[in-house]
Amino acid sequence: MDEASAQLILSLLHQDVQEEIESSRTGNNNSGASDHELALREWASQIQECATTTHDSHMALSIDRATYDDRVALTLAAQEESRALADRTLALRYGNQAQQAQHQPAQRLATQQTQDATRILARIDGADISSLFPARTAAALGYGAGSPSNVAAKPPLENNATAECVACFEEQPLKDMMQTPCSHRYCRACVLRLVREALADESLLPLRCCRLPIPPSTLQDHLGHRLAKQLEDKLIEREDPYRTYCSRAGCGQYLMPYQVQGYIGTCKICRQETCTLCKRPAHAGTECDDDQVEDQTVLDLAAEQGWQRCARCSHVIELGTGCNHITCRCRYEFCYVCSSTWRSCTCPIWDERRLLLRAQDVAGRDRDDPPPEQEVQQVAQNLQEDHECDHDNWRRVKGAHQCEECHDDYPHFIYECRQCRLLACARCRFNRL
Ligand SMILES: [Zn+2]
Ligand SMILES: [Zn+2]
Ligand SMILES: [Zn+2]
Ligand SMILES: [Zn+2]
Ligand SMILES: [Zn+2]
Ligand SMILES: [Zn+2]
Ligand SMILES: [Zn+2]
Ligand SMILES: [Zn+2]
Structure with a gap:
């Protein structure tokens, strides 16, 4: 039975019981509720409960059917709701009491919804995803018998x-x-x-x-x-x-x-x-300790080495080329100089010193003597013009090289981007950049 029909039947039943309660009350002149009426009320509340369960199970079923891709989005959407509720609750705790009283019913409803979503998702977590x-x-x-006839029906050519x-x-x-x-x-x-x-x-x-x-x-x-x-x-x-x-x-x-x-x-x-706010052991009822003392040696080392910390995932990154545009492993793009979101600040795009070092490095590839100054300047100019690179034109370079993305050494060959001259291993070229 589909959910709409089930809900219709349940709501008709509920109406019947309500009418029955009304008429039994009219016939009963005493102020207290009769046993008959109490039984009817119990029946009415059971019907309501059944309606809720029906709704839950249909919702869970439809989520079960959702694809692999949707499940990640669903989990995060439920998290967003739960987080918003926690934020509201916290704001209310510091807000005035009158407002709190006003919001209580909505808050209770939100709690209920979040708990439902959490319960359903927890169920999926342990569920058989074979379907x-x-x-x-x-x-x-x-899982299951499969369909051997389909496999046999495939043309033999394809198998070879x-x-x-x-x-x-x-x-x-x-x-x-x-x-x-x-x-x-x-x-x-x-x-x-x-x-x-x-x-x-x-x-x-x-x-x-x-x-x-x-x-x-x-x-x-x-x-x-x-x-x-x-x-x-x-x-x-x-x-x-x-x-x-x-x-x-x-x-x-x-x-x-x-x-x-x-x-x-x-x-x-x-x-x-x-x-989850301060990432430390839970501290019931008390506020987070704000002055988080970061490991000073790590901070010192980072400053000394010219490393920058990603504002989104805290990963520490070293800038290799002359451009101040950094893309973190979490795909967050930010400015190397001030660490704000890329293009949201007025810092220069290039660091002259690092650009020149990069140009010398690129111009000096595959040669033993230092590259002529004119060539270095030319490469530096190309690098500036080509720095927004989609890396879609590569050549294979023989010999031992280090990948400039993952810094691993490759003894046989490496790929070089023809536009920005980046050296990347196969893993980085195909799957990381
Ligand atoms: Zn643990
Ligand atoms: Zn905390
Ligand atoms: Zn990051
Ligand atoms: Zn900046
Ligand atoms: Zn490139
Ligand atoms: Zn690599
Ligand atoms: Zn393979
Ligand atoms: Zn590909």
Whole structure:
């Protein structure tokens, strides 16, 4: 039965009972309620409860059916609501009492809604997501019988076709490969490697190739249930604007949005409670301690080395090229000089000294003697003109090089962007930049 019909029947039943209560009251001249009336009232409240449950379960069902992509957005939307409620409650605590009394019903309703959303999401967390996978994968994962007739019906030619993997250059059966929106193909081993690396390094998230996002639905075919779930959790962590980690030293577990009530997150591993405002152990009833003393040695070192801290995720970044435009691993773009959002300040785009060093470095590539001054000036000018680069034109350079993005060494070859002259390894060129 669909929800609308169920709700209609329940509301008709409820009307009947209400009328029955009215008529029994008219017939009863005593001031107290009769047993009959009390029974009717009990029945009415049970009908109401049933209506609520029906609504909840239909809502949960429709969320279950939502795709992998939507679930990250849903979790974050529920978190946003819960956070707004916590903010309102806090504001009210410091606001005047009359206002508080006025807002109470709305507040209670909001609490109820947030609890519902949290309950449903917690349910999904433990739910079997096999229904979200295509039958073939579900069968491979051991869910359901799958459809062997479909597999047999495939033309034999397709089973023998192979293609080159863009990551490892090996020829692999086409049917085992993932094709990305940029038409590159990855073998199964390289898909798994990419996902495992991304779980440890969020600069690879959301997963992409040639700057085009790889839809989770494309990935799902190649991941097991466990890895798909881990990737989903990691995406939530990455997108979480209030991200908080367990404050117990040695634990540091990320606290999922549905583990947070008000501002307090409870670790599912060690049960430690953490304040999501100040990121320290929960401090019931008292305000956060504002003067957070940051580790002074880290700050000193950062200033000395010319490092800058990302205002969004606190990651410390070192600027390599001459441009003051920084894109953090969390994709936040900011000014290296003053750390405000990119293009929101009046700082110069270039640091002359670093630009010249960069130009000398680029002009001196693949030569033993220092480059002539004229060439350095030319490169510096090109760098300034080309600095907003989409890196869509690369050449392969043989020999041992260091990747300028991840700073790893590569013994055989590296890619060089023809426009901005950036040197990048295959991982950075395809999946990180
Ligand atoms: Zn491969
Ligand atoms: Zn690609
Ligand atoms: Zn913990
Ligand atoms: Zn606090
Ligand atoms: Zn960041
Ligand atoms: Zn600035
Ligand atoms: Zn470039
Ligand atoms: Zn790299």
